[in-house]
Amino acid sequence: MVVIFSASGDAFSVQHTSRILGPIIHWLLPGLPQEKADVIILCIRKCAHAVEFGVLALLLWRAVVKPSRTNKPTWRWADARVAFLVTCVYAVSDELHQRFVATRQGAVRDVLFDIAGAASALLLLWFFGFGAWRRVQRDEQNAEGAG
Numbered sequence: 001m002v003v004i005f006s007a008s009g010d011a012f013s014v015q016h017t018s019r020i021l022g023p024i025i026h027w028l029l030p031g032l033p034q035e036k037a038d039v040i041i042l043c044i045r046k047c048a049h050a051v052e053f054g055v056l057a058l059l060l061w062r063a064v065v066k067p068s069r070t071n072k073p074t075w076r077w078a079d080a081r082v083a084f085l086v087t088c089v090y091a092v093s094d095e096l097h098q099r100f101v102a103t104r105q106g107a108v109r110d111v112l113f114d115i116a117g118a119a120s121a122l123l124l125l126w127f128f129g130f131g132a133w134r135r136v137q138r139d140e141q142n143a144e145g146a147g
Contacts, residue, residue: 001090004052008098049110050117057087057118058125075130080122087118 021044025037032040060083067073091114095106 004056004094005097008094008104046113049113053087053091053114054117054121056090057083057121060086061122061125075126084118084122088115091115
C-alpha cells in the first residue's frame, strides 16, 4: 500500500512517465506517430493499475489466509472476498489521494481498472492454485496411474 501511495504522487504522473515510456516506445517502434505512442503509453499505464492492485489483492489474501510451511493454504471464498473488498476500498482512497496532487487527477475509470486487476488476480489464484486447473491435473495424473 505504501508503494501504491507513493506511486500516486507527482513522480509517477503522466507527464513524468511519458518522458520515460515515450523514448522507449519510439526506440522500439521507430516512425510510430505520436498519437499511437500516446495510446500505447495509456495502455501501459492502465495495465499498471490492474497489475499493482492485483498484486495487492494477492498479498492481502495471503495475509488473511496466513499460510505456513506446515499449514497449506486452502481456498475459501470468504477470504478472497475480504482481500477483494479491502483492495476496492484502497483503490477508492488512492484515487481520492490523487485529487490532492496537482499533477494527478482521481478518476472512477482508474478505480474500475484497479478493481478488475484485483478480481482477475484472485480468480487466477483460485483457478490455478485451488480450482479447476488443479482438478484437471489430478484427473490426468489418476488416468496415467490407472493405465
